[in-house]
Amino acid sequence: MEYEEAGLPAEPSTPFNSGDSEEHVMSEVHLGCPPRSSGPHISCFTFPIPPGTKRHSGADVEFEGASTCPEISLDGDGDLVLPRRSKPSNSSSGVTIQHNILSSIPNVGLQVWKAELALADFVLHRMFTSSDFDRIISLELGAGTGLVGILIARVAKTVFLTDHGVEILDNCTTNVHLNSMTFSNNQTSVYVRELDWKKSWPPIVGVDKFPSENRYAWSPSEIEVAQEASLLLAADVVYSEDLTDALFNTIEKLMSRGSEKVLYLALEKRYNFSLNDLDIVANGYSHFLSYLRRESVDDAECMELEDGLLPCFVGKRIDLAQIPQYVREYERGNDVEIWQIKYVSS
Template sequence: MKGGDSKKDKEEQQQVMSEVHLGCPPGISGPHISRFIISLPAGIPEVESSRFHELFKEEEACTDQDISFDEDGDLVLPRRRRNSRRCFTMKIQHNITSSIPSVGLQVWRAELVLSDFVLHKMCTTTDFDGIVSLELGAGTGLAGMLLAHAAKTVFLTDHGDKILENCVKNVQLNSGVFNCQAAVHVRELDWVQPWPPKVGLDLVSQERYSWSLSELEEVQKASLLVAADVIYSDDLTDALFGILEGLMSQGSEKVLYLALEKRYNFSLEDLDVVANGYSHFRSYLREDDECEGLEHRSLPCFMGRRINVAEIPQYVGEYDRGKDAELWQIRYNKGQL
């Protein structure tokens, strides 16, 4: 057996689990539906809730006041106080565990960080209103579906029938969240194949996730790309930047917001716990000011700027961001002839 085949077989057999799914019912091997509560953070004046008044429904949550005593030492029975909050629910079908090639069937922490960022941009700016956007490695499609409340067209892309079918199910579960005029497409995008992908025949059932010529033309006009939890394999990172070069070097100027979680492993070469996958990702990026010099202006390059995650309010409830989640803004300098 070839070494590559052995590695692939091992990845197919090994099961992994996202920390997001801790607390889900144990022993379930098939799809499970989780409900993610999205609410407006309290005390943030720049959030303009009226922009999404119909999306963030008002719900009341009961909270008890602290127990106190009067000056005579008698217990003061508190009156129940009702606090209102504006929120809505996203229903996400996912697997609780999966093999490594099928990690797109799970929800991962960086996808929730990216969702917080998308929600904050939509609530505080008009940057995403009426745009065409594409999510790379969409998996369950959470961030892309949230975008569909402001964007004109959203393409949710991934590879593999099981992941794409699960993503379609989530689109069906959450269609009420979308802008009524938004178009949401689930499409196959294999990063090891060159961009643009082949145009499929709409009448062929097995090509239901294929692209039409008009869709590829629309993607060329896209201004926004998003991705989350796609940095965990050097081969995959190489393929990602290959497809990004094809996407970002053509058509209108595009910006990518990429959320990731630094993952550490013990390295025999370094005799230490290191994040080699993260280092490989960083090797593709130049800091913005590096591409400003005359020696780099004529050379194509990816320009990266890390966004301070601590400055992004948390809209998605009940998850811990941890200390290793990062969000990057990435642009492509096409170079000058």
């Protein structure tokens, strides 16, 4: 197996004054946890495995090695202490995630956010009820802790976890290693790679043997594989208009190359008081919607030109009432949405 995050992480939902000059924030997922302005924390996110779950092969879905999250701790030097594997159970599973409870705004990708867990529910439901994700190539944009991609790795062929910033990428790599036993039998290749949406795709490649300061650079062969990804994933990446513009610029380049792709994007609508509107509005969400044409009976509402259709993104909101909440450690609420997005080029 190969262990090696695109985009920037999500907007914080809870400001926190840590006493220093830099504002720190806390995800609602961690409210009630002891505040910690620095240092990692280990959490186990658990979910039941529906009895009699089958895939197209007729075999039970296997989540060996993740039936219960092991009690992982840090030694005096801050290194992970890993216990022996426990005997798997057939009724429940989980994913072990190292994360921060507090972070500065540029490093909110070190935390776990609500839409990330909602997307995990969606992914688990598809894995439990279909073979759609079996042996696929998947790329996650703004992967943060890597939780969703690590779940996909249990059935996928290749997974790219992409984000921006060495600290976030290092933490994501740690989580891949923490959960490697859950996809080792599937022989999944998992890569953690740097992807800055404000730069062009494909990214600049590294040399054959990456120097330590460039360990998250891409190789030419990895870019070729990533462009054949059929599944793109993103969670908690919609909040800033500039970054949303950069996100869709990157998505357009990805979706117009290689194999046909579909993006599943989870977001949480975040509201602020606007002086222009004199009302509480979700401007980030509205800007996101401005990129989408709603899916219709005719498949797309893109503008027709003389020689075809104007390229556009076609979006359909997933009915979350039809997606069970498998992950136990959060409250989904009413402001979380998941969108299926396709790119129509002609």
